[in-house]
Amino acid sequence: MITHNNTQVIAEPGKQELFIIREFKAPREKVFKAFTDPDILIKFFAPFGNTMHFNHHDYKSGGSYSWYNKNAEGKIVCTFAGTIHELTAPERVIQTSEFMEMPERGHAVMEAMFFEELENGRTKLTIHDVCFSVADRDAMINSGMEHGLVDIFNQLDALLN
Amino acid sequence: MKTRRDIFQAIADPTRRAILTLVALQAMTPGAITESFDSARQTISKHIQILTECELLTQQQNGREIYYHLNLNKMKELAEWLAPFAQMWDDRFNRLDDILNN
Numbered sequence: 001m002i003t004h005n006n007t008q009v010i011a012e013p014g015k016q017e018l019f020i021i022r023e024f025k026a027p028r029e030k031v032f033k034a035f036t037d038p039d040i041l042i043k044f045f046a047p048f049g050n051t052m053h054f055n056h057h058d059y060k061s062g063g064s065y066s067w068y069n070k071n072a073e074g075k076i077v078c079t080f081a082g083t084i085h086e087l088t089a090p091e092r093v094i095q096t097s098e099f100m101e102m103p104e105r106g107h108a109v110m111e112a113m114f115f116e117e118l119e120n121g122r123t124k125l126t127i128h129d130v131c132f133s134v135a136d137r138d139a140m141i142n143s144g145m146e147h148g149l150v151d152i153f154n155q156l157d158a159l160l161n
Numbered sequence: 162m163k164t165r166r167d168i169f170q171a172i173a174d175p176t177r178r179a180i181l182t183l184v185a186l187q188a189m190t191p192g193a194i195t196e197s198f199d200s201a202r203q204t205i206s207k208h209i210q211i212l213t214e215c216e217l218l219t220q221q222q223n224g225r226e227i228y229y230h231l232n233l234n235k236m237k238e239l240a241e242w243l244a245p246f247a248q249m250w251d252d253r254f255n256r257l258d259d260i261l262n263n
Contacts, residue, residue, distance in 0.1 A: 006254070007247055007250050007251040007254055008249040009243050009246060009250065011243055011246075013172040013173065013239060014172050014173040014174070014175070014178060020250050022251075022254045024254075024257070024258065024261055025258070025261070025262070026261035026262070030255075030261055031261065034261065036255055039261060042187035043256070043260055044257040044259075044260055045253060047249045047252060047253060048249075070205065072206065113234075122205075125244060127178065134173050140246075141243060141246045142241070143246070145256070
């Protein structure tokens with residue numbers, strides 16, 4: 001387990017699951033909307049200075065989504081797609097998520113997002129991801145590091161040029 | 162990167178995780194570790210060997226006995242492994258904070 005500023009990540013060794021937990025100083029309806037409204041998602045979801053774009057979106061029970069990130073040079077760096085099993089506003093979303101640039105299909109992740117109402121208009125978000133294998137789970141965590149490294153290398157390139 | 166992968170393979174096994182949990186409480190001899198499990202001596206020996214190769218266990222000679230200790234520094238590396246991923250999510254949530262507050 002690690003707490004990074006306000007974000008808690010729990011990923012026990014040898015398990016196929018991980019948890020991401022964070023509290024927001026905003027009411028549950030507002031936080032829920034941010035994670036299910038493409039117009040808001042594109043404003044905050046893309047990491048490392050990338051931009052987020054949707055191929056399609058239909059945020060409802062039985063719906064689906066597909067989005068990709070572009071880096072500063074306009075290159076597509078990753079595409080994620082999935083189906084939405086259940087969307088119950090403002091409580092939870094249960095969906096699949098698959099990294100589409102993997103060399104093979106079949107590594108979809110089951111993802112649940114729970115939005116819990118707290119006192120003083122605060123909201124607790126718990127993201128619970130379950131992977132098919134420990135290797136898939138570890139690869140997902142490594143992606144944070146690999147992108148982080150790519151970021152560092154890009155900055156280094158910029159300095160050197 | 163290779164070592165890190167090895168650590169995760171090492172601790173993916175439930176018996177090896179159980180050995181680490183035991184040794185975390187107190188340093189133990191190979192014999193004492195083996196007695197705590199139903200598995201064959203050879204099986205436990207192999208597990209101890211893998212954990213030692215990954216530096217999760219360290220050996221200390223005490224008289225005629227070898228004691229195995231948990232290497233806390235190596236365990237810390239595992240926590241550090243999560244840091245960039247946690248940072249990525251924290252950055253994302255901080256951007257959302259700005260949106261929610263406006």
